[in-house]
Amino acid sequence: MMQAALAGDQLAYDRLLRELAPAIRAVARRRFASMGVSASESEDVVQETLLAIHLKRHTWRTGDPLGPWLWTIARNKLVDHMRRRGRRIEVPIEDFAEILPAANERPATDAADVDRHLALLPEKQRAILKAVAVEGASIGEAAARMRMTPGAVRVALHRGFARLAEKLRADE
Amino acid sequence: MKTEDLIRGLSADSSRRPGLGAGLALALGPGLLGSMLLFTLLLRLRPDLAEILAEPRLILKFAVTLTLAAAASALVLRLSRPGADPRPGLAALLVPLAILAIGVGGEMAATPESSWMTGLIGHNARFCVALIPLISAPLLGAALLALKRGAPTRPALAGAAAGLVAGGIGAALYALHCTDDSPLFVLTWYTLGIAIVTAAGALIGRRLLAW
Known part of the structure; x- marks a missing residue:
């Protein structure tokens, strides 16, 4: 697989x-x-x-x-x-209580760290990550919504994940 | 973000990338070009290169440094792949060590004891120790950048192995210039020069290669 x-x-x-x-x-x-x-x-x-x-x-x-x-x-x-x-x-x-996400219907699969660092991403990367991951938009839909080419959306999505991992690591 | 959402996002990111080994090979190309450029700016080929190409002492220099670079490449790739066993890579490092040991043994058997120190001290020891790291620097940079895509459990160790790759190739380049041919010189000063590159790789790798 x-x-x-x-x-x-x-x-x-x-x-x-x-x-x-x-x-x-x-x-x-x-x-x-x-x-x-x-x-x-x-x-x-x-x-x-x-x-x-x-x-x-x-x-x-x-x-x-x-x-x-x-x-x-x-x-x-x-x-x-x-x-x-x-x-x-x-x-x-x-200190974190304010920025912690509100309780939701599937608390068992919710994590604080990724959300906390998601907020630190550049606006565009964050919007694309949210659209594709949370809202389930396809690359094409996200591209139409953001007025970007699908290729640019792909790049931003990948950079967003890479940036997210970097920020998680640098969090000391 | 829920884990399911994260997975949905990750699987939408279908960018495909070359493998780690291909990435390292691709990066060493430009790195080598940079090192060769430094070589042409700072050094020149030894004038007698053509005549002594078949000389065992010269062949020894290339054999040691290039097998070191090859063994260290195998090692660094293993160190950069999660779950891969680094021991075969470490064992491969014995090859350049054995070649060097044979060379030093041969030198000591073939030449009188009184000439050993002269050979060891050579003419350009300090130059050699400074120039090998300098010439290796572009290679080290290129290797480390390529290995940033790896996932080493011990980043400093992976950085050190990258230093051995760069130092090995850099020392082979330097051998095109260097006229100190005693294996005792290689044992002492080449090793020291390569050790400096290795230490630099470990220091930089510790931060740069963490993921």
Whole structure:
């Protein structure tokens, strides 16, 4: 499935990520539980891992075993998350309360970190990310809405994800 | 953002990119051009190059530096791929080390002890230690930029391996100029020059290659 996904089969890729997410979530929750960290934070790690899988997918080669590749990325993201968490441990949660998203109907798959950093992206990248991801617009629809060419939308979408990962990493 | 939304967004981003190895090879091209440009500005080919091309001591320089670059390339790609085992890459580094050891052993067997220090000190040791890092710099920059697309678990180590790639190629270029041919000179000063590139790679890589 990873092969098809890398070859540009968008449906296969979507299905793959949807299958990976619960597996990553299960591992992250188990790790967090054993470290005495609230399970709600595990979704941050799930999203950071999915983002990393996406942005680093060219480091996987056809024929390599997918498992070690995937779990090494997940472990690295888990460690990153704990490291960041350790650094800002003194910051009271009230500081973030205002910018935390309101509760919604699927709280279990909502994560704070990505949203917090999404707000820091350049306006255009943020709008495209929101249109395509949250509202489910196609590249063509987003292009029409933003008065951009589909190619420019693709570039902005990719840069938006790369920027998001960069900001998540730099958050210290 | 919900995870499902994120996945929907990610799968819409279907940009395709070349593999990591191809990316590194593509980047080393311009890097090499930059290094060759520096070479022509700062150095010149040794005048007797054509006559001594078959000289074992000269061949040794290229054998050591170029196998080092090849082994380090294999290593750095392994270090940049999550879940890949770096040990075969580390083992490959034994090849240039073994070639150098054979060269040094041969030199010590073939020449009298009194000439060893003269060979080791050479004529341009300080020059060599400064010029190898300088000539390697464009290669190092190019390699690190290409490897930014990688995902090393240990970015400093991957940066160091990138330094070995750049230092190996840079030292091979420098060998076209350098007239100090004793393997003892190579052992001491080339190694030192390459070590500086490696340390620079580790320092820069630690930040640059983190993802």
